[in-house]
Amino acid sequence: MQDLAQRPGAIRAYYEGLAAGTFLGSACGACGRVSFPPTACCEHCGSWDVRPRQLSGRATLLFASHNIAPACHPRFAALAPYVYGHLRLEEGPIVQAIVLGVLATPEDLQRLFDRGPVPARAEVLRMDDLPVLAFRIAA
Ligand SMILES: [Zn+2]
Known part of the structure; x- marks a missing residue:
């Protein structure tokens, strides 16, 4: 070993x-x-x-929701309300992350669901204490 x-x-x-x-x-x-x-x-x-x-940073957004509960950690409070989703990486794994490029409103989420699986790219959110992975959906 x-x-x-x-x-x-x-x-x-x-x-x-x-x-x-x-x-x-x-x-x-x-x-x-x-x-x-x-x-x-x-x-x-x-x-x-x-x-x-x-990794390539390329992914497909499979599911998204807005955060109706308080942010899961104080570092995310400044971002709220934000969209959170499940994405399949080009390399296979499924990740959960903040999704950028869509507003956390029922109308914007409905438009997102109507598009079906949406391409997204990894992006780094530079928080005060550590960098956080997020994904930005294609326009
Ligand atoms: Zn193995």
Whole structure:
């Protein structure tokens, strides 16, 4: 087994990547699949043979809703009201993230649903305490 203490923390690398404007997952050397967020072992097959992989940032918005509850963390209060959604990354994993480019109103969400699956691109929100992944839908 590899010396895990010598491995850089996958989540630390993820946040350092976001701060630098890159979007990291982990790619498995055994099964070839991508995990997101990056992990120390593959979430698909359990192999420890994983390496950081820069992801394209391209995704498809599958579902979206407005946040009717208070923001889940104080860092998001300044963004509220915002849209939150599930997106399938081009590399396969499904992520939950803030969705930019649509207003958090029933009318705008209805127009979004009428469009069907919508292409989106990763974008970094630079909060006071850490960078946060979001996705901006195509116009
Ligand atoms: Zn694997």
